Amino acid sequence: MCLDMFADADLQANALARTIENYPEGLIGALEAIPRLPVMYTGGLENQPDVLRAANEFHDLLGNTAEDVAVARTPEGLVDAWRIAQVEAPEWRAADNPPPTDGTWILRPLFGSGGRGITIWDENATSSPVLQEPHGFQKHIEGASYSGVYLASTEVGDVRFVGLTQQLIGLKECHAAEFQWCGNIGPTLLSVEIEHKMRRVGSVLKWKAGIKGVFGADFIVTDDERIFVTEVNPRYPASLELLEFATGLALIEAHVRCFNETDAQASWSPNIKASMLGKAVLYSPVDFTLTEDLSAEIKDYTEYPTVADIPNTGTEFKTGDPICTVFAQGETVQDCRKALTAQLSQVSERILPAAST
Numbered sequence: 001m002c003l004d005m006f007a008d009a010d011l012q013a014n015a016l017a018r019t020i021e022n023y024p025e026g027l028i029g030a031l032e033a034i035p036r037l038p039v040m041y042t043g044g045l046e047n048q049p050d051v052l053r054a055a056n057e058f059h060d061l062l063g064n065t066a067e068d069v070a071v072a073r074t075p076e077g078l079v080d081a082w083r084i085a086q087v088e089a090p091e092w093r094a095a096d097n098p099p100p101t102d103g104t105w106i107l108r109p110l111f112g113s114g115g116r117g118i119t120i121w122d123e124n125a126t127s128s129p130v131l132q133e134p135h136g137f138q139k140h141i142e143g144a145s146y147s148g149v150y151l152a153s154t155e156v157g158d159v160r161f162v163g164l165t166q167q168l169i170g171l172k173e174c175h176a177a178e179f180q181w182c183g184n185i186g187p188t189l190l191s192v193e194i195e196h197k198m199r200r201v202g203s204v205l206k207w208k209a210g211i212k213g214v215f216g217a218d219f220i221v222t223d224d225e226r227i228f229v230t231e232v233n234p235r236y237p238a239s240l241e242l243l244e245f246a247t248g249l250a251l252i253e254a255h256v257r258c259f260n261e262t263d264a265q266a267s268w269s270p271n272i273k274a275s276m277l278g279k280a281v282l283y284s285p286v287d288f289t290l291t292e293d294l295s296a297e298i299k300d301y302t303e304y305p306t307v308a309d310i311p312n313t314g315t316e317f318k319t320g321d322p323i324c325t326v327f328a329q330g331e332t333v334q335d336c337r338k339a340l341t342a343q344l345s346q347v348s349e350r351i352l353p354a355a356s357t
Helices: 009-014 026-033 049-058 066-072 075-085 123-127 192-209 240-247 251-257 333-351
Strands: 002-004 017-019 092-094 105-109 135-139 144-152 160-169 181-186 213-221 227-233 276-283 322-330
Touching: 002 026, 026 049, 049 066, 066 075, 066 192, 075 192, 075 227, 144 192, 144 251, 160 192, 160 240, 160 333, 181 240, 181 333, 192 213, 192 227, 213 251, 240 251, 240 276, 276 333, 322 333
Parallel strands: 002 017
Antiparallel strands: 092 135, 105 135, 144 160, 144 213, 160 181, 181 276, 213 227, 276 322
């Protein structure tokens, strides 16, 4: 069973999906109403402690609690973790201590995910609606963006390092905002020193924040190879499915084992031949209603897709809403990026109003 904001067509084809109209607050009543089940969360629900507490109270939570998440999502709470891991975090200022509006800082919501609401802190940003919600200011770091994925069991010991992917941020072909996450490409190889430090990040997060199961850490690498960790995602991260297909590992099962001992064994042999796998989210550049029937694109969930998060015909989109996710393969990052761009163009021409493509 899946409680979801969209209940897309491919989700309905593979699960009992229920649309939550008043998302995310409506999840609390939905969780209370259904029979007790093992529950796993994803998306940006680490920013909704009341939802996590409801999941933990009414069900068997296969994920980090609201209390553990709070530690992992608080910049001040991870200062020691970054010192021990020998990485850095961008300088942070609280809402009551705003920096100069000189463009060297970014404004970001405290409870955002995927880059929502992040903007350069300049005079134009002083009227941003983000200022009306909990927020802070982060020093703007120039560099390449990546995601690290980890798996932490309840046992004492090192955290399993799954891999790295390159993040796609603010792509025009995705119609994404400047700092908005819109996909990943991987598995990516970085220098031995960077990879070693990012492995340590996972182990230290388990130790300092108590994180278990699969989780991710987003980071920036500067031209002189300084590492700045920008965000911790203490749940199934969006880049993980690429690494599952690339490695053939059933990491969802491994995640469940971190919270609930089971004898179940998953067998999975994805038919992947390329070295690099990529995904990119297409956001809507205009308000429109989907008239195209995309149901023919639905595949079995064990197959590497070309399009996923497939919306139902008749779905209404506002400017900036996510429409769907496209996937591609390639032998290099550049090849995969090129294939993703072609796939985005093809899907856009098929479903978007002519004037917006």
